[in-house]
Amino acid sequence: MSMNFAREKSLLRQRLQAAGSPALATRLAQEIGGDTTFLGADGDAIRAAAADLAATYPQMGRAQMTAFVRTLWQSRIHELRAVGIELLAARSELLEPADLEFLEKLLKDGDADELASRLAGDVLGALVVKNKKLWRDLRRFASASNEALQRAAVRACRLPLLHDSGSFERFEELSTPLFATADATLQRAIDELLAAAAAVHTDAVRELAAKHGRKVKVAAKKAAKPAKTAAAAKAKPVASKPAAKAPAKAAKKPAAKRKPNKSS
DSSP, X not given: OOOOHHHHHHHHHHHHHHHOOHHHHHHHHHHHOTTOBOOOOOHHHHHHHHHHHXXXXXXXXXXXXXXXXXXXXXXXXXXXXXXHHHHHHHTGGGOOGGGHHHHHHHHHHOOOHHHHHHIIIIIIHHHXXXXXXXXXXXXXXXXXXXHHHHHHHHHTTHHHHHHOTTOHHHHHHHHGGXXXXXXXXXXXXXXXXXXXHTTTOHHHHXXXXXXXTOOOOOOOOOOOOOOOOHHHHHOOOOOOOOOOOOOXXXXXXXXXXXXXXXXX
């Protein structure tokens, strides 16, 4: 099914406008600012709209998807941009290394850190999982002067760290210079990343956190139940036989009554 970008964008706007709250729109405008328009639709409404769109166009390919996301992004409407990010996250397997430039432009152009976090963590991160060569681009992001790219470099490491037990050295190299930056949002992103990575890289996370004076909550591992020995596993419990009952004593028969003798 072919997609009419203008029509779908218009339908999305109408749907999210109807689901929007003026109070939420005002609050987002105050918190995020920029030249973005806010319709006031919440996260549930945005995710539902994106899911319905993906279901309507199950055969959507990489080129069509990225072109439509560009259309939504250029609207400068916060909720339409959010739908675009959700669509990219849902179909991240379609993306290729050549799409990195497109994702980088979105990161640089965005005003909402929440959208940038989702884009970096679940879209760019998924792309790095499939293509380890993109670690060099994450290092480039980390050394950039753009704060949005620095944050993206850290957030995009989450999925690769959870999928690859040997990737922590790359993250440490990338993140070490960032511990000294004054960006509070970036520092919070580093702490969140360390907490998530601790599930796979417990000792390395503790060592890196201690080196930079950071406290990271590491979930305690549950103690494993002692394994049964092979002999014990094979052995079947022997059922104990009930104790034999003592033979019952024969009941005594009552003595027969003697008949009286008849007198002769």
